Amino acid sequence: MASTVHDVAKRAGVSVGTVSRFLNGHKLRMHNALKVEQAIRELDFTENLLAKGLKGNRSLTIAVLIPNLTGLFSFEIIKAIENVVEERGYSLVIGDYEYSPQRLCKKLENLGKRSVDGLILFPLSYGEECREILEEYGRRGVPVILMDDRIPDFQTDIIVGDQVTASFRAVEHLIHNGHRSIAVITGRKETNVTQERLTGGREAFRTYSIPEENLKIVWCDYTLAGAESAIKNLFETPTTPTGLYCTSYYITLGAVRALRALGISVPRDISLVGHDRFSATEVIEPQLTVVEFNLERHGQEAGDLMMRRLRGDQEGYPQEIKIQMKLSVGRSVAPHDDTGGEDSR
Numbered sequence: 001m002a003s004t005v006h007d008v009a010k011r012a013g014v015s016v017g018t019v020s021r022f023l024n025g026h027k028l029r030m031h032n033a034l035k036v037e038q039a040i041r042e043l044d045f046t047e048n049l050l051a052k053g054l055k056g057n058r059s060l061t062i063a064v065l066i067p068n069l070t071g072l073f074s075f076e077i078i079k080a081i082e083n084v085v086e087e088r089g090y091s092l093v094i095g096d097y098e099y100s101p102q103r104l105c106k107k108l109e110n111l112g113k114r115s116v117d118g119l120i121l122f123p124l125s126y127g128e129e130c131r132e133i134l135e136e137y138g139r140r141g142v143p144v145i146l147m148d149d150r151i152p153d154f155q156t157d158i159i160v161g162d163q164v165t166a167s168f169r170a171v172e173h174l175i176h177n178g179h180r181s182i183a184v185i186t187g188r189k190e191t192n193v194t195q196e197r198l199t200g201g202r203e204a205f206r207t208y209s210i211p212e213e214n215l216k217i218v219w220c221d222y223t224l225a226g227a228e229s230a231i232k233n234l235f236e237t238p239t240t241p242t243g244l245y246c247t248s249y250y251i252t253l254g255a256v257r258a259l260r261a262l263g264i265s266v267p268r269d270i271s272l273v274g275h276d277r278f279s280a281t282e283v284i285e286p287q288l289t290v291v292e293f294n295l296e297r298h299g300q301e302a303g304d305l306m307m308r309r310l311r312g313d314q315e316g317y318p319q320e321i322k323i324q325m326k327l328s329v330g331r332s333v334a335p336h337d338d339t340g341g342e343d344s345r
Contacts, residue, residue, distance in 0.1 A: 003043040007045070011043060060091060061091050061114075061117060062091070063093045063119045064122075065096070065097060066095075066096050068098055077299040078094060080296045082303075083300075093114075108137075112137065112140075118306050119134075122146075122149070123147075123149050127146070128151055143157070145159065145309075148192070150192050160320060161322070161323050167197040167199070170200070174333060175210065178336040179241075179242045179336050181241045182201075182241050182243040182244070183244050184215065184247065185244060186218070187220045187222035187223075189219065222251060223254070226251075227254025228257050228261075231244075235262055242336050248275050251274075252288070252290070255274070256274075259272075267334035273288075273290065274289070287331050287332070290328050293323075293325055
């Protein structure tokens with residue numbers, strides 16, 4: 001026989017009303033919430049989610065909009081979000097807007113008609129044109145959480161990686177190994193993430209009193225092919241760097257492929273710091289030094305914050321949660337003797 005709310009209340013030692021408030025997303029005292037959660041697990045309690053949604057005028061769905069459906073970065077985060085919200089009876093509706101602000105606005109309008117309870121958006125630089133639609137979400141009481149990139153003049157919760165510090169550490173690592181001519185391969189000049197990564201690199205040069213003109217910015221489009229083309233163009237110039245910092249996963253893969261095609265060895269001929277550790281970077285030799293997001297933590301924080309907002313907890317709004325990133329040191333950076341222009345190995 002299936003367990004009831006009364007069974008959960010008895011097992012937890014709380015009132016039926018307390019269990020009901022928990023199931024409807026209200027904030028309880030920590031010790032009561034823990035007791036109710038434990039009782040639900042022990043009794044394998046499953047509530048009637050359809051009835052709950054109808055009663056509370058909720059769809060029990062949270063929309064997640066991402067730039068495209070091939071991005072490993074966003075899907076790692078989405079997995080962690082789903083783990084959090086499913087425990088509270090919510091489902092995710094996932095869509096992409098194919099790097100198009102017009103498509104993003106249309107998606108937002110359609111989701112609004114479906115009465116989603118919350119929205120988690122990866123806006124890149126495309127959200128500004130849809131600001132009025134997002135503001136309407138707020139007026140209807142639908143929580144909106146942005147992932148990593150801000151939207152100008154739109155105040156809402158946001159989860160961000162500590163991009164400035166991470167990029168500082170990446171460039172600093174090259175500097176500590178004697179490199180004074182460094183190229184940053186990046187893209188999407190208009191995004192906050194790009195500007196913060198450039199800020200970190202420039203701060204490293206200023207900290208170590210290296211002329212900023214020695215930090216070369218190479219623009220591409222954050223794609224593998226775009227990075228490959230940019231790297232090939234870079235090595236056709238008269239002065240080439242001794243170190244590269246690639247600011248995304250696909251830029252890193254494109255750089256590795258271009259360097260191999262040019263016959264340039266890492267780290268013998270050039271040192272490289274990349275971004276993100278997914279399956280492809282794991283098999284590259286030598287093992288890459290990379291900046292890593294804590295993607296699981298990104299997703300957990302987004303899911304937890306959404307659950308708090310849905311139960312009416314507005315503490316700290318609009319809140320910015322900054323998540324530390326780390327530099328994982330591999331074997332793709334070698335010491336460089338800048339005085340003689342040769343490796344010191």
